[in-house]
Amino acid sequence: MALDFTFTDEQRMLEDSVLKWANTWLEPQMEHMYEIDEMPKDLFKQMGELGINGIAFDEKYGGAGLGYVETLLAYETIARVSNALSMTVGASQTLCFDNFRRNATEAQRAYVLPKACTGEWIGCLGITEPNAGSDAMSMATKAEKKGDKYIINGSKIFITNGPVAQFMVFYAKTDPAAGPKGISTFFFEVDKVKGVKFEKIKKWGMRTSPTALVTFEDMEVPEENLIGGLNKGVAVLTSGLCTERITLSGCTLGGQRSCLELSLKYAKERVQFGKPIASFQTIQEKLANMYCGYKAGKFLAYSAAAYCDSLTNKSGGKGTDLDRMAAASLLFNGEMGTKIGLDAIQIFGGYGYCTEYAISRHFLDQKLWEIGAGTSEIRRMIIARELMRDDFKSGL
Ligand SMILES: Cc1cc2nc3c(=O)[nH]c(=O)nc-3n(C[C@H](O)[C@H](O)[C@H](O)COP(=O)(O)OP(=O)(O)OC[C@H]3O[C@@H](n4cnc5c(N)ncnc54)[C@H](O)[C@@H]3O)c2cc1C
Known part of the structure; x- marks a missing residue:
């Protein structure tokens, strides 16, 4: 059993390259960006070039094929300059895209993950609602089946990256009477749907990491956008x-x-x-x-x-x-x-x-x-x- 934290050469190189980038590219902008509460432009493209976006994704999607130890190391290293932006990268790559990867079909993965790896797409994940925080299973967002589509109504709050996201994974009740056993997982591309609104929330901490209130009003998503199984959310x-x-x-x-x-x-x-x-x-x-x-x-x-x-x-x-x-x-x-x-x-x-x-x-x-x-x-x-x-x- 190894009792120390001796990283491999590959892990050390990862840490060195991320730290160098964070100190030279990120640090000089941070005071100003924190003041105006804006995410630095091209953050995710930079992450793509460094290989961080797809760190845990298969190489066939443009990822690095590494694991959660390396993901943790990358997030720790970004956070040595910005905790907030490390959270923003994690919300996109781990909360949203990694969750999607583990539950989507191969064809869906092949379409979405390469865009996540390059940083062309930023992702967000919606669990929390205005009246369902710690008690997430009491969520009120509903997905009603109509033909080959689901109609979504409800809202999600405190959604990291909501204001800048091209892609969202979220949970909704597909069988409200079944309680937690009636929740399913959905995804959508922001510019392919109507009836969704993202409003930026002001915060005193974690500034630069954009946060949104997301409202769904008769938003239609195709039935194939349900992932992980019906009522298996x-x-x-x-x-x-x-x-x-x-x-x-x-x-x-x-x-x-x-x-x-x-x-x-x-x-x-x-x-x-x-x-x-x-x-x-x-x-x-x-x-x-x-x-x-x-x-x-x-x-x-x-x-x-x-x-x-x-x-x-x-x-x-x-x-x-x-x-x-x-x-x-x-x-x-x-x-x-x-x-x-x-x-x-x-x-x-x-x-x-x-x-x-x-x-x-x-x-x-x-x-x-x-x-x-x-x-x-x-x-x-x-x-x-x-x-x-x-x-x-x-x-x-
Ligand atoms: C900056 C930021 C980013 C976030 N990003 C995301 C995101 O990307 N996606 C997303 O879905 N959510 C996100 N969240 C939401 C976050 O996960 C919730 O705020 C959190 O789960 C708590 O829910 P709540 O705020 O509604 O608090 P509440 O659930 O209302 O809790 C209020 C207080 O009551 C306590 N409490 C509640 N129930 C119990 C209990 N049974 N026993 C003892 N104490 C209890 C809580 O611990 C807390 O102290 C984000 C929040 C913030 C602030």
Whole structure:
């Protein structure tokens, strides 16, 4: 059993190339883009050139044929400069296109995935509704069959990439009386349908990552746009949430790492009372806690990703060890991200309160990870449920 985080040469090259790109292309734009809350133009084309968009997709679609460990590493590395844009890339490539890939037909994959890999198409995923957040199964969006089409009515809220997406995967009730057993998964190309509206939502954190309220009013989609089986949406949704929670742990990890690195540098340079503030024990305590938190979270996330890569079907959801490991990864990292962000701002003092310093963005973005992809409360419920399973015997 390997007990360290020694990445392969290929993984190191991936990390180096993404970091170089993030430092040279992304970092110089971030202060301005965060201020105006706009996603940098050509972000996804850049991701396509770097091979990140299709990192987990087969080479025949233009992907790199790698796994969730590499996906997590890529998201962590982007987040060392921008947590928000790492989330935006993850929302498109993992939440939307990877979920689609795992459930679509070969012909559908062959049509859609090459456009996702190049960055021509950006994707989004719709689960959450104005009145169905944590209780996602109570969703009210309906899909009614009419001939060879489904008519969609309802709405989805907080949809990452909604304002810029060309492609959407979403869930709707196909048999409302059956509750969770009446949910199905659909997709559509934004410019091929009528009756859908995307309205941008203003946020104080995760700026640059566009978020939308999506409204469906008699939107028609062909019946072949139902994927994963009629009324089988819950399995698709919960499986997708597992890979989402694991890989998007990279967003908070990258932010944590930058908080530590930037704080360390600043604490050594900033002089008060005639000494660098790093010489004060209360500052050292924060740095030591940040290091321990980041390293512990890293273990949870990468071990969950490696476990997921080792599974043949990679299915998560209720009754699987993957569900517990994925929820634990994002629970710990989400809460640690907020703590580390707060400590970093404290080390920077008043300068940490100014938007000119990247640390302010790292701090603002972290809080989302206690909310998005199922809140901390819901993740604890999942972990406890899986621990109390009658057949639970492994994983400690
Ligand atoms: C920036 C951003 C991006 C997002 N991106 C997407 C996306 O791309 N796609 C998508 O579908 N969704 C997305 N979301 C939505 C996100 O997943 C939801 O916000 C989240 O699941 C919580 O739902 P809610 O906001 O309705 O909160 P609620 O469910 O109303 O929860 C409010 C509070 O009550 C607590 N609570 C609820 N039920 C229980 C319970 N049973 N026990 C204890 N406490 C409970 C919650 O933990 C929380 O603290 C995004 C959200 C944000 C802010």
